[in-house]
Amino acid sequence: METIRSHIRKAFDSLTASQRKVAKFILEDPSRIALLSAKEVGAFTGTSETTVIRFSVVIGFTGYGMLQKEIHNALLEERKSSNPISRLGTTAASDPTDAAAYIAHRTSLNAANVERTLAELSPAALEQAVELIRSASHIAVIGLRASFAPAHWLTYSLNILRGNATLYHGGMEDGNYMLSRIQPGWLVIAISFPRYMRETHEFVKEAKRRSAQVIAITDDALSPLALLADQLLKVEIESGQPVTLQGMPAVFALLNTLTGFLTVRDHRQVQQRLDQEQALGERSFYFVNPIDEG
Numbered sequence: 001m002e003t004i005r006s007h008i009r010k011a012f013d014s015l016t017a018s019q020r021k022v023a024k025f026i027l028e029d030p031s032r033i034a035l036l037s038a039k040e041v042g043a044f045t046g047t048s049e050t051t052v053i054r055f056s057v058v059i060g061f062t063g064y065g066m067l068q069k070e071i072h073n074a075l076l077e078e079r080k081s082s083n084p085i086s087r088l089g090t091t092a093a094s095d096p097t098d099a100a101a102y103i104a105h106r107t108s109l110n111a112a113n114v115e116r117t118l119a120e121l122s123p124a125a126l127e128q129a130v131e132l133i134r135s136a137s138h139i140a141v142i143g144l145r146a147s148f149a150p151a152h153w154l155t156y157s158l159n160i161l162r163g164n165a166t167l168y169h170g171g172m173e174d175g176n177y178m179l180s181r182i183q184p185g186w187l188v189i190a191i192s193f194p195r196y197m198r199e200t201h202e203f204v205k206e207a208k209r210r211s212a213q214v215i216a217i218t219d220d221a222l223s224p225l226a227l228l229a230d231q232l233l234k235v236e237i238e239s240g241q242p243v244t245l246q247g248m249p250a251v252f253a254l255l256n257t258l259t260g261f262l263t264v265r266d267h268r269q270v271q272q273r274l275d276q277e278q279a280l281g282e283r284s285f286y287f288v289n290p291i292d293e294g
Contacts, residue, residue, distance in 0.1 A: 143191035
């Protein structure tokens with residue numbers, strides 16, 4: 001499905017309003033396409049059979065039949081290769097007057113978001129994201145407001161695992177200077193959730209203009225950031241819930257999966273860097289033995 005999602009994202013700006021309805025219908029639940037004719041998709045989306053067929057051609061297929069077949073095959077492959085984590089329990093009813101029940105409800109929602117994010121994470125998307133990281137000459141990470149904490153953690157982790165990662169802080173930092181350094185071979189990893197920050201979007205647009213590759217980590221395949229991305233990693237968050245309240249565990253679960261996959265791919269080099277980091281820490285100001293304090 002990742003290839004099909006990529007086709008839709010790249011063609012989205014050139015789609016008509018009616019064709020965008022078809023695109024959203026497919027992205028929301030691609031499994032329905034395997035069972036529906038072009039005429040039925042047109043009826044569900046309030047468009048027409050002709051619109052569905054033209055949409056299929058615009059995004060790179062010979063017709064709806066080919067699109068339907070590709071989606072069917074992609075879904076079969078994802079089912080074969082997926083390894084979702086086990087169910088973490090059903091959602092408890094929320095009772096704001098009972099602190100314990102309310103916290104249990106919040107915890108179960110967080111667990112559900114983590115489960116959905118990892119279950120829906122495409123192996124192909126993860127593979128492509130890791131390869132972009134491995135091949136980049138330098139990595140710029142941007143995440144503002146609620147996205148700053150995961151962006152900071154990711155930058156720190158990437159510098160341990162491979163080096164040459166820089167975090168853009170926004171605010172008083174000179175964004176123009178960082179953008180002036182970006183050139184072909186760079187990778188930008190951008191993290192953004194509603195309400196989407198214009199500064200993040202504009203930073204990524206300029207980085208793309210400078211021929212950088214982009215990995216987007218966001219909640220919607222049709223978000224402003226996702227439409228600019230070379231590779232999308234989607235975080236599944238319950239509709240209407242702000243990421244700061246319900247989404248952070250899922251965000252960090254995705255980032256941990258990404259860095260874990262990178263560690264496996266470059267195990268020897270990563271171990272060497274970890275050994276060097278440990279040795280440096282023992283010779284410098286990083287660590288203090290409790291018996292030496294005071």
